[in-house]
Amino acid sequence: MAANSRVTIAAHALAWLELARQRGRPWMTSDEVAASVKTNPVILRRSLGDLHKAGLVRSRRGAGAGFSLARPAEEITMLDVWNAVSPEPLLALHRTEPNQECPVGAGIKPALTDTYDEATEAFRAALARRTIAGILEKILNT
Amino acid sequence: MAANSRVTIAAHALAWLELARQRGRPWMTSDEVAASVKTNPVILRRSLGDLHKAGLVRSRRGAGAGFSLARPAEEITMLDVWNAVSPEPLLALHRTEPNQECPVGAGIKPALTDTYDEATEAFRAALARRTIAGILEKILNT
DNA sequence: TGCCATCGTAACCAATCCTATTACAACTAT
């Protein structure tokens, strides 16, 4: 399938940063996070870069560098994560403009946009109810 | 972006079939529907084929063939359409298995699955509140 | 019976996107 796994990667990284913080390791390198996710460090630097732009993590360069959470894990929701890494709409309209001379073709876009926006908003609201702290708690109690 | 537009194509086709029916043309060929969507007839036959398997449309072969709605447009929801044409999950888990020796890697999958299922269910519930009849009505009143 | 319009589907293509990988300049604690 084509759906990307960036939200998953980012949530994993954030949960791991929070667990490390609780264990007294507030700064983690992209190599260390990549080892937990089991992928390439560059993937993590890109993902953490998105989270950095969104203000969810801090980064330090130079020797002894790394990443750490920029806010308490209780205040980072899955919606924040989704907003940070997933700019795509869930449902796409027509790839090519429909026939404007047909009544359906001429008017369908706003009708579907309404429906898609409504469904997307419900999806976002559900993500907003979960936090990284909650995810981590569930992980540790399994 | 990569999100597919199959739900849009299918909803367009269904709304068009319903409008044609109201105008006394209960059977439409894939060529006629394709003209409204402005794409290839094969794309429509594929889409209408999915809708056929899901029981939303009927098809007739031979001379004078075509497609028509299998149920009243009031009883076809956008969730029915989504179920018929979009088998993919909205959010993907890790592409490669995370590190099982890390506590986060070992436990994150069920935690995220819960969250993703919840959000997807909210999305589906929103789609279930809209029907093809409602979409068509909105199209005609614009 | 034979014709012919249309469905159903396979095969293929170009474009796009995703993850992964290599490479390297920029940066900073020591």
Added chain:
DNA sequence: ATAGTTGTAATAGGATTGGTTACGATGGCA
């Protein structure tokens, strides 16, 4: 100055998407 790490560009293989051509299967109708 050195060493370790971030930030990012370039590239590649694989998958998916919409589009296109082609053709056998079907079934009204002359």
